[in-house]
Amino acid sequence: MRPPAETIVVGAGPAGAAAALALAEADLAVTLLDDNTRAGGQVFRTGGRTRRGPGWDPRGAELRARIAASPAIDHRPDHEVVAIHADRSLWVRDADGRVVRMAPRMLLAAPGAVEIAVPVPGWQRPGVFGLGGLQLLLKGAGTVPTGPVVLAGAGPLLYLLAAQFRAARVPVAAVIDAAARPGFSTLLGLAAQPSLLAAGIGHRWRLLWGGIPVLRRHAVTAVDGDRSGVTAVEVARVDENWRPLPGGRRRIAARTLGLGFGVRPNIELTRLAGAEHGWDTGLGGWFPKRTDALETTVPGLFAAGDGAGVLGVDNALDEGIIAAAAIARRLDRGGILDWRAAAAAGRRQRRRVFREALADWSALRPGIFAAADAETVVCRCEDVTAGEIAEAVRLGYRAPGPLKMATRAGMGLCQGRVCATAVQHLLAEAAGIDPGAVPPPSVRAPLRPVPLDGFTEMAAD
Amino acid sequence: MLAGRPNPRLTCALYPSSPAPAAPPTRFRRLDPDGRLVPLTVDGQALELPEGMPLAAALLTHGFDAFHRSVRRAEPRGPWCLMGTCLQCIATVDGRPQVRTCRTPVAAGMVVTLGS
Missing domain, CATH: 1.10.10.1100 (BFD-like [2Fe-2S]-binding domain)
Structure with a gap:
């Protein structure tokens, strides 16, 4: 196995993969660590599917092929970062379960996002999943609920997943959206990205066509069940702050519930490294503060993609290029990537209107926790x-x-x-x-459970 | 198996007088019924599951909804995030405790013990 490169990218999702490919173009060796078995992150996940079905995205296959073909990229799947230290050095659990130390000159954190969980009575029952979790079962394992399914929460994934389930002939009993119907100004903002707005309207029409009821300004307030898991959900109207209103509960029979209120940046790496963080509900919550070159407040530690602010896959691909260009400049290989980075930065700026409209419509509102x-x-x-x-x-x-x-x-x-x-x-x-x-929670190593014997070789060094 | 089950909607449309289909025994089904099946043991029970499929997904399609019991209330719990974050899908696999089954591909001869 090659020794770790001068530059390490953590996460082989769209941001990390785009960065690694751009660095390779600038003739820089890069070690690409990923805790998944295949590159592409959650958004481009495919494993287990033998056919192209709902959720299949050709961009994922292309990214994987280009990473595999690049001699400059040392892609290491099934590697988890378990610690990051103040000097940017890492402890990494490798595919054999051993913990190894790596000390890169430049480090890019592209850890992606994690789902925002909103607890309601009974949500711990088997059969209740994160919306993203249900979509990963579809995309990554070709596994779908037999139904009836209720999908609840807020945001675009609600409609995308409902449309994908409909295409896979999964009986969807209802879609429960805490957000109100997007208003004129929201639609105007969303129109800044016409293809995404058109896709969203397409999903909505497919639900209408398929006779799937959509309850807006409603939320799941309880999950009923028996020993095996979910049997029904209780639904109530919510106010504009998404706080459930008294009275008027209705029950919907369901064997599977997908509950999701969007995703938030996974900040454990940047937090453990000691970077400064801010709070912005439009970005999904806490996020690492960055310069225009996407460097955090820890010198040499860059952050790109949804792990630094949830702005979606197109933005993550662009941020990967911007961060790669900045890292290349720092390693005296600047120039080659600069025009691509400038184009990416321009697109990133233009996307802002869309993301603000999206956040205005569907970003988490605190009243929902009253459920x-x-x-x-x-x-x-x-x-x-x-x-x-x-x-x-x-x-x-x-x-x-x-x-x-x-x-x-x-x-x-x-x-x-x-x-x-x-x-x-x-x-x-x-x-x-x-x-x-409220300050963000503290983060401690090891970030994931590691058996003690994983450390024995490193301790012997 | 599950793939051979008639589509309940179709059945009702073609035979309006037929009784409503009973609730399916499992919460999940596979979209692609193809793929090589390999033998493994789950809670002492011999099963054949699709090789390489995430173990959590394979177990869900076989009617396993709860994978472990929670520490304080001892309630049954099942997978939630399917991306290695929540650790709600943990099981003992080949003697190793707390293995995230959502990240573990099905392999021949595996011995899986659920804590449910």
């Missing part, structure tokens, strides 16, 4: 309820760190990845402060 009652499990790993969190806040634990010590919320196997946004909003609600004023 959780005192008995609702918030932290699935440690079974911590909303009532326990509210009680701890009342006792004075007013930041995620102390709250974690007091309740164990976020202390389990997933290290708070699923419940972070919910804990933040429940804390803000109970403390009477703005969610953006």
Whole structure:
């Protein structure tokens, strides 16, 4: 195996893959680490499909072919970064389960996004999935629910997945959207990206044509079930802040529920490296602060793609090129990529209007967390309820760190990845402060569970 | 198997007088019924699953909805994110505990123990 290159890219999704390919074009060797078995990230996931079906994207196949054909790219699938240190050095769990140390001169974090989970009573039942999770079962494993399915939450994925399920003959009982119908000004903003707006309207029409009911300004407020899992969902109207309104509950029979309110940047790498972060609901939540060249506040650590602000796949492909150009300049290989980076930066700027309109329509609104009652499990790993969190806040634990010590919320196997946004909003609600004023949760190594024997060889060095 | 099941909608459309189809036994089905099946053991039960398919997905199509029990309430829990983040799909695979089944491809001879 080759020694790690001077430049390491973490994540082989659209941002990381585009960056690695651009760096290779500039004759720079790059080590491309990815925790998945195939490049392409979640958006271009295909594994397991033997045919082209719903969710298949030719851009993923092209990226994978170009990475495989590039001698400058050392692509290492099934490698997970378990720690990053202040000097930018990494501990990486390799495909054989050993932890190895890597010390790149330049590091690009392209870790992508994770789903925002909104706890409601009963959401921990088997048969409840993240919307993205259900889509990954379709795209990555050719596996679909037998139905009936309810898809609930907000954002474009709701309509895309419903249309994909319809194409795969999956019985969709209802689509429950917390957002209102997009208004004229929102549509005008979305029209800045005509093809995406047209695709969205196409999905909506396919649902209408397929007779799939869409309830706007509604949310799932409870999940009923038996021992095997979900049997029905309870749905209520919500106000403009997405807070469920009293009365008027209706029940919809369902065996599978997809629940998703968009995605947020996966900031564990940039947080652990000590980079400064900001809060913007339009970007999905906490994000690493970056220069125009996409460098974080940690010198030599760049961030690109949805992991630095959820702006979608086209933006991630462009940010990969911008970051690669900046890294090439830093390694005295500038010039070659500059015109491509300038074009990408222009497109990135023009996309802003669209993303603002999209966020205005469907970005998470804090009222939705009122759907959780005192008995609702918030932290699935440690079974911590909303009532326990509210009680701890009342006792004075007013930041995620102390709250974690007091309740164990976020202390389990997933290290708070699923419940972070919910804990933040429940804390803000109970403390009477703005969610953006709650500091992001602390991050500690190892980022993923690693058996101790994985460290033995590194310790011997 | 599941692929041979008639489409319930079609059945109802063609035979309006036929009774409504019973609820299918599994929550998930495969879109492509092709692919090589390999033998493995799940909770002592011998199964044949499609080689290379994510183990979590393969188990879901075989009626396994819960993969482990939660630590405090001992409630059944199943996969949620399917991208390696939530660790709700963990099982013991070939003696290794807490393996994320959503990231583990099905391989011949695997021994899987669910904690449910």
